[in-house]
Amino acid sequence: MLMDAGMDTGPIVLQERVEIAPGETYGELHDRLAVVGANLLAQAIERAAEGAIPRLRSAASRASPGVE
Numbered sequence: 001m002l003m004d005a006g007m008d009t010g011p012i013v014l015q016e017r018v019e020i021a022p023g024e025t026y027g028e029l030h031d032r033l034a035v036v037g038a039n040l041l042a043q044a045i046e047r048a049a050e051g052a053i054p055r056l057r058s059a060a061s062r063a064s065p066g067v068e
Contacts, residue, residue: 013047014044018033
């Protein structure tokens with residue numbers, strides 16, 4: 001996510017949907033998300049170096065005025 005003046009309102013650079021398996025523990029999910037997050041961060045850095053950062057509007061930036 002890129003920074004802006006709001007709370008969680010900056011553009012989203014990359015995201016990936018991750019399914020949570022039935023019976024998956026917090027620790028298992030944590031470990032999987034750590035790998036996914038690291039891969040997304042590496043992709044974002046590579047794209048930034050190329051000057052090609054995608055910017056998707058965050059859900060908070062699309063919210064109704066006054067709704068945080």
